[in-house]
Amino acid sequence: MMNVSTEQDEYWMAQAITLATEAEALGEVPVGAIIVLDDKIIGRGFNRSIVDSDPSAHAEILAIRDAAKYIDNYRIVNATLYVTLEPCPMCAGAIVHGRIKRVVYGASDQKTGAAGSVMDLLRHAALNHKVDVNSGCMETICSAQISNFFKMRRKQIKAKRMADKARADQTL
Numbered sequence: 001m002m003n004v005s006t007e008q009d010e011y012w013m014a015q016a017i018t019l020a021t022e023a024e025a026l027g028e029v030p031v032g033a034i035i036v037l038d039d040k041i042i043g044r045g046f047n048r049s050i051v052d053s054d055p056s057a058h059a060e061i062l063a064i065r066d067a068a069k070y071i072d073n074y075r076i077v078n079a080t081l082y083v084t085l086e087p088c089p090m091c092a093g094a095i096v097h098g099r100i101k102r103v104v105y106g107a108s109d110q111k112t113g114a115a116g117s118v119m120d121l122l123r124h125a126a127l128n129h130k131v132d133v134n135s136g137c138m139e140t141i142c143s144a145q146i147s148n149f150f151k152m153r154r155k156q157i158k159a160k161r162m163a164d165k166a167r168a169d170q171t172l
Helices: 007-025 059-071 087-096 139-170
Strands: 032-037 040-044 079-084 104-107 133-135
Touching: 007 032, 007 040, 007 059, 007 079, 007 104, 007 139, 032 059, 032 133, 040 059, 059 087, 059 139, 079 139
Parallel strands: 079 104, 104 133
Antiparallel strands: 032 040, 032 079
């Protein structure tokens, strides 16, 4: 796994970060993804699992669907996927099946990362397609975006619990 990011990678990752911000505005975990082919964005996605009531509506899956429609082909060869968080096993499977050439991600996912952190499905020896992986592109920004979201979410949950307790105490 390479931790080398170029100016071009950072340019495209900034686009994915913008999409992650859109997800966050909807109350979703802030993950954004874009697919680039020949220096052009052909697919975009951000997490929509909650708003769409769809466990498969991850940023990568939506970007892959968008790109496949754009090129009118389920194989997205020679493309690069930029995503703010390391892909999970479901997304890694879609990346392999879509024959995406390269994945560049920002923050590692120590719980479900399938591009090298927990497991490495993108370069698994038994699979017929191997993906080039670059990790850590704009990692500080991507990690902070995710961490801040979950800190805020925990505060909201705690505040709700306290408000519910106060209401229950008032009814006694």
